[in-house]
Amino acid sequence: MATKTESLTKETLLDWYRELVLVRKFEDQCHHQYFEEKDPARKITGVYLHLASGSEATHVGAVKALGKDDHVITAYRDHGIAIARGTDPKRVMAEMFGKRTGTSGGKGGSMHLADRSVNFWGGYAIVGGHIPLGVGIALKEKYTKTKNAVLCFIGDGALNNGYFHEAANMAQIWRLPIVFLVENNFVGMGTRIEESSGQTQPTKRAIGYGMKEGPSIDGQNILEVYNTVKAELDWARENGPVLMEAKTYRFEGHGVSDKLYDSRDDLKAELSVWEKRDPINVLRAHLESSFKNLDKDLAKIDAETTQAVQEALDFAIASPAPDYNDLISHVYVGM
Amino acid sequence: MATKTESLTKETLLDWYRELVLVRKFEDQCHHQYFEEKDPARKITGVYLHLASGSEATHVGAVKALGKDDHVITAYRDHGIAIARGTDPKRVMAEMFGKRTGTSGGKGGSMHLADRSVNFWGGYAIVGGHIPLGVGIALKEKYTKTKNAVLCFIGDGALNNGYFHEAANMAQIWRLPIVFLVENNFVGMGTRIEESSGQTQPTKRAIGYGMKEGPSIDGQNILEVYNTVKAELDWARENGPVLMEAKTYRFEGHGVSDKLYDSRDDLKAELSVWEKRDPINVLRAHLESSFKNLDKDLAKIDAETTQAVQEALDFAIASPAPDYNDLISHVYVGM
Amino acid sequence: MSKNLSMRDALRSALHEEMLRDDRVFIMGEEVGRWNGTHKVTRGFFDEFGPERVRDTPISEMAIGGVAVGAAMAGLRPVAEMMTINFALLAFDAIINHAAKIHYMFNGQFTVPLVIRAATGWGNQATATHSHTPEPIWAHFPGLIVGCPSNAYDAKGMLKAAIRDDNPVLFTEVIALYPKPSQIPDDEYIIPIGKSDVKRQGDDVTLVAYGRGVEWALEAANILAKEDIQAEVIDVRWLRPLDMSAVLESFKKTNRCVIVEESLPMYSFGSEIAAQLQEAAFDYMDAPIKRVTAMDVPLPFAREIELMALPNASKVVKAVKEVL
């Protein structure tokens, strides 16, 4: 990795560690409330729920690289991104339960989190649909002559969609400040990248648009993610779009209705390899090799994150469901 | 040009020459019947008519490179392609007039010529829409294990459409026998390639799909077009898709409602440069440098092509218009 | 002889029989192969028929639509799966401007014997982007056939008809109906395109529906029967071509009609049925024709309010009482 790295304090690294652990526990809790929970009042329901366990370093690291006035937009695998961007986990959890206190008032669900107050422009469930939206946000920044940039996550599977193609080209001809970060987990639902993509090195797709071919990085290493994304955002502010890739993995299969690891031995085998590169362990190893006497810090983080998730859950469950008035409001502005 | 060239007989070259001249005169006649003709019964009407004068070497040369069982598909700039593929110019002209004897019974118009009997799968008016169709035809050939290939013309402007992206990638993952021939006339309507495309070298787009980057050739030179396309078709039969480019120009502006050359001085200047590379003159110069005493041959071609276009026109004008029964037939098969 | 099969398995058996019968029939779409199909309709097909005939595609709906059209024109008989009808919105042009127009536009030179299968329906917290039931929208356009079965038995016969037909067919399958069983005869049967079906007889009111609407209509009919109100339930099955004969015949007897659909209210299924009925049977109208539809909102995630927006049998009962 050629990028010059920032020197990061112990505090910062512990803070990131906390977030990785928090997000993982959040995802695990969602999993539990969906699959194990028996009490209907405490159950997460609905046909879609996409966990991102395994990809925390990519999500948290990239989001931490954003400035306050920068922007982030993504697809439906969005819980960790909301949390990393600073949205209260309580409100994120409440959205999982479809509660009025959720980030989208219970109307968006897990796939459609968003928090305007922190420039998190949402998760989107139509594969590729958010990519031009991100480009449009970047257009606004260029139009109004700021130096703010947009971070747009893209799944490896989404690269094959027309939305990506048209939006990437438009971003390039207009030299818009956007970093397209391919979250390459090597699979979309059950289709491997080699099965879906003629070009299996995502950054090479930049050539088709005359765009900067950004780096291809280890998405399990939050330091590498943070440093690279930060550098590319800065490049994008001045010069225009970049296409970069973080290699990562999803430990939980595609979504809740997913039986992938029952049915594809090759993917099961691959998973076990990636589990050895758990992003939490990668950062923990780095911390332990850099600093001494972390046990107390780590124990505190463990306790705090457990508590935060528990509080989020309690909050979500205690929150009111939306009512008829919510059902019919916000169809139009001012009507 | 690295491709090994076929040795071509005088007869073949004169035959091609005849076709270039025939297509040019056909286009000129269309122009005349649309703009100059006063008699309503002899007038070409309608809002769309896209002439391809200037691109004859690309159209005729590439189509001549096809085997009898190969296939060709294109966009709306399709007159020369139909004629080169062997469709009777009478039936092509009749379609311009919306006559029942036209290639599409007068129901398709100039943008929707097609002739199933010679594997010309049509002109299509939705930019990019025909590209996946071409890929589907190639899929059929691979599925049924023939060695037939598909030639798919693509405008430079169409490359920015999602259809191209999705279809190109699909052709590559399935290794289908198709040559994507970018007919690069450097403009789509009034938008120059530098204004519309982040990547201005069309063949480089192949990299985004892991596809063979084919040659970039002089589309004004029919020998080069023929030899290259033939070689790429043969490659595609065995190996899968290729993306290649022929550099050419349209002498008549985009379509009949086009005032381009009144309004853009840069394009007017560009046109005058390209007119010096008229494909008819390029082949004529080659013929004259290769063979002696062509005057009689060329005069004969001149007379014959004038007559052929006149006959086509007479045929078209004399042909019956479709009637109510045509209006309501072929909405469905068998209903 | 017959078997009890879920709609999922009835569809699977239709596909399976047609794949065996005609090797021009092949399947393409996202996750249809190695993943066994998102809705498991193609379970086991990849292993049985191999990757040439069961083709996993990238997430490329425009190309799934367009490539299938080209393959169909060239002589194959693709069954392209769109996973859900929501994603077919990305293939709108491929289906409407290509599949549905090519036969006409080229004056019959080409045919497009294509089936686009897509799961439809909502009520499962799939949210606004994933809860479309836009069959009527597609059926606006001539050149396309649009069908949506209401039960496993019909599903099998209709899908076989769709695959054998030489026209492009949009075939939607209500997700909520996938697990529901019918008795499926072992012997082959076909349910012809463009034929509606009387699902229940009655003299007091005509209920017109398709897809899941039929289920609500039948439920409502059972409730009404307890009050001695006999509803006739007509399943149009195909939104295009639309067969109004049974509807008209019934209406001339009952003089009252309620239309039931899972779709949105405006410019939709109920609009067309009501418009045709009042025109063709004006003299038989004893009451206004009512429509029971989804509420006119994007669909929300939260279960409580999503269910409020969904049609159901008691809404149908209420509407019937208004016209009696």
Next chain:
Amino acid sequence: MSKNLSMRDALRSALHEEMLRDDRVFIMGEEVGRWNGTHKVTRGFFDEFGPERVRDTPISEMAIGGVAVGAAMAGLRPVAEMMTINFALLAFDAIINHAAKIHYMFNGQFTVPLVIRAATGWGNQATATHSHTPEPIWAHFPGLIVGCPSNAYDAKGMLKAAIRDDNPVLFTEVIALYPKPSQIPDDEYIIPIGKSDVKRQGDDVTLVAYGRGVEWALEAANILAKEDIQAEVIDVRWLRPLDMSAVLESFKKTNRCVIVEESLPMYSFGSEIAAQLQEAAFDYMDAPIKRVTAMDVPLPFAREIELMALPNASKVVKAVKEVL
């Protein structure tokens, strides 16, 4: 004071005024800039406002739609031109699943103050792929506003309302009406979203239309007037939100209605109007409600047969006589 302006120039002047008034308003689309617009509505804008505010795009309808949505969410007010509504079919998902859903789905956090302009209509031998008038299809979906003016005066006031509104608006402009003039006041005026208009008063029959249908309805009314039949002509102007008040009021007076539209007949404009009318004004119906629409075929190139498929005033007259 007023000027005689074609609808083209009236639209141009609306855009021009809004561009001057609010520098968040910008234009994007194919050929809108250097080419001065396919239909010349943006003539001169590129020179006047420059390439930042008048943005030529590639042939990328999905991105035109989606990028405009993002820019609108972020605070700009894009006017995105789709060249023709036919090409907007490629942006169906961007408009329906994004523009129209985002305000609701995120519970009001974002607004999408976006106008999609698109030329619509047929009758110019543009053939099957280029002859859509699918306004009713788009208007099926809540969250979107859909408007289509019938004359230059309305066009200006409606477009200004659309640009100032905070909701996504699909604004279609009938190509055949571009050259037709109205008197346009020099003073600014706005025609509010969701308000229909009585274009002609009469007691004998109600004609309901939008866009070019209004022209045919008015022509028919003039013909009918010679036979002393007075038609009331209602221009709904906005298909969504649909204002039925004037239609209902008129129908309660005339008890007869013919609906006129350029679109295809099935699951369309006339379907919804007829369905609503018979339900809301059943007691006032003296005859079946009739619809005059395009024929139910893909549109052909040949002029003779294309014209057969097009609605016209004499078809309207004929329908009126059937209901009198």
